[in-house]
Amino acid sequence: MMDEFNDSEIAKLLRLKRYEQPPAGYFENFLHEFHRRQRDELLRQPIWRICFERTRDFVSSFSLSTLTSYPAAVTAVLVCAAIISLRIYQTPQPPTVAVKDRPVMVVPASTEPEWTLASPVATRVFNTRSLRNITESAQTHRSGTPRYVLDSVPVSYETTFKF
Amino acid sequence: MLVALASLAAVASLSAQQAPESPSTLALSREVKDVFARCSKAVVKIEATDQHGDLSGTGFFIDPMGTLYTAYSVGGEAENINVEFKGKKYPARQLMADLRSGVALLKVDLASPALPIGNSDQLEIATPVVAIGYPLDLAETPSFGMIAGFDRKCFGGYFPTRHLRVNLPPQRGEGGAPLLNLKGEVVGILLYTFENNSCYALPIEAAEKLRSDYVRFGEARYGWIGTNVREAPNPVEGSRAVTTEVMKDTPAAEAGLKAGDIVLQIGRTKVHEPEDILEASFFLTAGDAVPITVMRGNEKITFQIQAELHPTRLAAPPTLNRAMPLNLQSSPEGTP
Numbered sequence: 337m338m339d340e341f342n343d344s345e346i347a348k349l350l351r352l353k354r355y356e357q358p359p360a361g362y363f364e365n366f367l368h369e370f371h372r373r374q375r376d377e378l379l380r381q382p383i384w385r386i387c388f389e390r391t392r393d394f395v396s397s398f399s400l401s402t403l404t405s406y407p408a409a410v411t412a413v414l415v416c417a418a419i420i421s422l423r424i425y426q427t428p429q430p431p432t433v434a435v436k437d438r439p440v441m442v443v444p445a446s447t448e449p450e451w452t453l454a455s456p457v458a459t460r461v462f463n464t465r466s467l468r469n470i471t472e473s474a475q476t477h478r479s480g481t482p483r484y485v486l487d488s489v490p491v492s493y494e495t496t497f498k499f
Numbered sequence: 500m501l502v503a504l505a506s507l508a509a510v511a512s513l514s515a516q517q518a519p520e521s522p523s524t525l526a527l528s529r530e531v532k533d534v535f536a537r538c539s540k541a542v543v544k545i546e547a548t549d550q551h552g553d554l555s556g557t558g559f560f561i562d563p564m565g566t567l568y569t570a571y572s573v574g575g576e577a578e579n580i581n582v583e584f585k586g587k588k589y590p591a592r593q594l595m596a597d598l599r600s601g602v603a604l605l606k607v608d609l610a611s612p613a614l615p616i617g618n619s620d621q622l623e624i625a626t627p628v629v630a631i632g633y634p635l636d637l638a639e640t641p642s643f644g645m646i647a648g649f650d651r652k653c654f655g656g657y658f659p660t661r662h663l664r665v666n667l668p669p670q671r672g673e674g675g676a677p678l679l680n681l682k683g684e685v686v687g688i689l690l691y692t693f694e695n696n697s698c699y700a701l702p703i704e705a706a707e708k709l710r711s712d713y714v715r716f717g718e719a720r721y722g723w724i725g726t727n728v729r730e731a732p733n734p735v736e737g738s739r740a741v742t743t744e745v746m747k748d749t750p751a752a753e754a755g756l757k758a759g760d761i762v763l764q765i766g767r768t769k770v771h772e773p774e775d776i777l778e779a780s781f782f783l784t785a786g787d788a789v790p791i792t793v794m795r796g797n798e799k800i801t802f803q804i805q806a807e808l809h810p811t812r813l814a815a816p817p818t819l820n821r822a823m824p825l826n827l828q829s830s831p832e833g834t835p
Binding site: 483486492 | 658659
């Protein structure tokens with residue numbers, strides 16, 4: 337390379353470039369243009385990566401020794417213990433609520449004429465309602481309504497041609 | 500245009516031809532109303548209790564002393580029988596109940612209107628008839644229909660006598676209701692429903708035979724002479740009923756009847772086929788002599804035979820208080 341461009345040729349080129357000048361205001365806008373291009377380059381990344389880098393920069397701004405100090409560790413343990421104890425205390429409540437809710441579900445079943453069989457609970461309620469109606473109907477029939485007589489078959493018939 | 504005018508004229512003429520039906524329909528309706536107005540006073544609602552619980556049916560007075568007919572299923576095996584008459588309830592007692600015919604005779608101690616007894620032999624196919632009954636818990640209700648047939652066999656068995664098949668819509672609670680002709684005379688007793696809009700009625704003559712037995716003997720007394728009959732391969736003198744057996748020590752044997760005799764006539768009933776024997780034997784009364792004409796070879800012989808009470812009926816327990824089948828749709832009982 338150095339063989340192709342000797343000192344005389346380089347001197348010619350420098351002489352030619354001596355008169356080249358940047359456009360007007362180039363140096364005044366240089367810093368502004370630099371920041372703009374930097375922002376554009378930054379916004380091309382996904383948001384999660386930007387947040388991650390911001391968070392990492394924020395955390396890295398603190399020293400690790402501060403985070404691993406004894407009071408901070410104790411506080412973190414206490415917070416976790418409190419959360420876990422709350423979870424354990426609330427876990428038995430859903431079955432209790434469900435048991436109390438079942439009679440509440442039965443009451444509307446006896447008053448509403450129709451029920452869907454969308455869930456096992458609904459099926460159970462439907463059966464209860466049906467049995468109750470049958471029992472009441474049977475009692476009503478026995479006590480009040482007589483048997484209205486009109487036979488569908490003869491009370492007797494002739495078996496042979498005897499006389 | 501001409502075609503349209505012709506069509507209009509044709510429609511108008513058809514309408515004019517249909518118009519005369521209205522007066523006849525009105526006349527028929529008037530007759531039914533008249534029958535209902537005259538006869539409904541003698542039709543009563545019957546309430547009673549049997550081993551299955553309370554029951555409700557229909558009955559009707561046949562004399563001014565409170566005697567009434569109803570169905571066996573209503574008054575045959577029931578207790579605490581009450582008759583609702585003019586808005587009041589009167590206790591009734593059972594005079595007679597007959598499982599074979601399916602009717603019961605009751606008595607209420609009061610002066611009552613009575614329905615006249617008609618003649619079912621005068622009925623023909625399509626003769627209009629009216630039934631008056633107490634369906635369900637409703638008031639007395641007329642039903643209009645017509646005679647559809649005279650059947651001896653239905654439901655896979657033989658009726659004890661010819662029954663009237665009536666195209667008339669019966670309803671529950673109308674068992675024992677009177678079947679009336681348009682003169683307001685009783686021609687039958689409603690007993691069984693048949694399909695949806697038909698029913699069977701016992702001819703009133705059959706019920707009157709039982710009432711006659713009750714008046715004479717205090718009970719139903721069906722006669723029996725002691726022979727079996729089957730269908731002969733060839734008719735003789737128009738009859739296919741041939742005796743196959745004459746039982747020993749029976750009125751038939753004592754009178755000289757023999758197996759192989761072709762039965763031509765029993766009393767006033769001419770016999771053409773074995774089913775006619777049922778019709779004739781139903782009206783035999785134990786103790787009464789009946790002329791029976793048979794063909795033996797080429798000889799026509801008439802015997803005077805005094806019928807006896809059927810031996811099984813002599814030994815059988817009284818039909819009263821006999822348990823009815825729990826399922827009313829089950830097969831009916833056979834009778835001797």
